[in-house]
Amino acid sequence: MASSALVSSSTSPQPRCYTIFVFFLISTRTLERNMARKKSLMSAEEIQEMANVIIEKEIQPLFDTKEPFQIISAVRYDPIVNEEGITIEPTEECFFLIDRHCSRLNLSTSYFGWKVQVSKELLMEKLIESVKAAGESQSLKCRVYLDEQGNLNVATDVIPAKPFGLFEGLKPLDQYSSLLWDVVVSPEPIGISPFTSFKTTNRGHYNKIREATLKGGPEGRPQEVLLYNTAGQVTEGSVTNVAFYRKFPSYVGPEKGTLKWITPPLSTGPLCGVTRAELLAREDIVEDRLFLKDIKDGEDVLLMNGIQGVVRGKIRMVSKSA
Template sequence: MEPVDYTLFTSLRYDPALVHSSWNPQSPLTVEAYHLDRLRNAAKAFDWPQALAVVDGPDGARRFHELCIQGAQQHADSGPVLLRVTLSIDGRFEVQTFDPVQWPHDLVSLATFNPNTDKVPYPDALYTVTLDTEPTPVSQFTQRKTTRRQHYDAARARAGIKTRGERREVILYNEAGDITEGSVANVSFWREGRWVTPPVSAGGLPGTIRRWLLEQGRIVEGNIRREDINDGEFVLLTNSWHIVQLGRIQTVQP
């Protein structure tokens, strides 16, 4: 077997206030069970039995929960923390913690934004979103979350995005011209009165917040073509660190 130079990972938000929310009352971790599903499915896809054994079943759920809670509480006594949990081929769990960005709105409220009728909420928090200038080939590494992220790094470099803290995102597309995802977020576009996200068959990650929004009927799947993206249109950006954010397409990169 060739040496493996990457790990599986998932990123999520810890916030004690989540247990009082209407959308995530079960845990202080955002859609916790979905992150376990992500790691399990990736371990199966890559045929990593030792990794799968660590996250499978009730013991796997307990290990994951305890690791996240301990990591968050060691980082800060209270308040939100961003977590990055990695899982290696030999079943080693590790967690990294980061300070969160504070947002001026409820973390899922932007999923109800109607660009045709609503005033733009929090315009100062809008992301500037550009299209990549080159296609990204579909692979296991675009469809599973791993630390092998050179394709995302390359797209961000082409867009001139230097740090994660910038309110900027770049949208990727496959070699057939189908939109797949952003470099750090899933994407949804307003089409015929609803938010539409590319299907995972296009080649992007099946994100955890994306999954929640689909199950709640907040977004639907549909094919989005590169040539159908319009300058100035809005785009929902979703991931488990920032949950739901709003961006606007800028077809000419700065």
């Protein structure tokens, strides 16, 4: 079901977007190399040389690509049933974090330089239309697709209800009733790009890692891959944002600070997830850097996205030869 969001679009990303991403990658690679050297830091000339290579080999191809992509958002719908057991007409309250989905769509279009903005009224209209066509008495995953011309499409899939609530993962583990996710650490780092920071149809990097990593595992449990960038910083899961229980802030050392659920900052490369944003606003999680070297086999991890809400998982380390 398509609809035009608003006005026309530009033909290339804004220069500001390009410049921000250049500094984004250079800072990560500088940290990576300085950590490897341990004693001597990179000189200004070395940083400039590295920047030129990054721009030529990694960044420019992303912005020169002629392959079209769409900005997407996955919105959860759950029916509301009245006291008589009748499903009421779909309303705003039926769509999980709808305001954050709308805001992220528009943040994404601004980043990529598209002259398109989606109103909440239009988004709700298309979502309700799609839900009614699919059957409003069941929980649904509503995939919103927006292209550079402003065409808005919604596709739906039936999904399981969440009887224990969408924030169940925040409960202590002994009060957690849903299945624990099997979270496998990726054997290789992922390259960060605008397509890890923003949710689009350009997901080949995620699909490739999932196919290579998720082989076997506990039967019947949902699976996820824990990702990290080339500087060894934990970023996210392949379909979720993540948080680990750690002392905060990390710079005060393990003897001080307060135990909190910590999620990687956006500067390390993860998706700007809607549930992540909600938990930060509620102060259920905080931002701080997390490093792969500190992740332990079997430890708890908090997973979050716009369809699952907040769930729990256990880390599983696998060897590269497995």
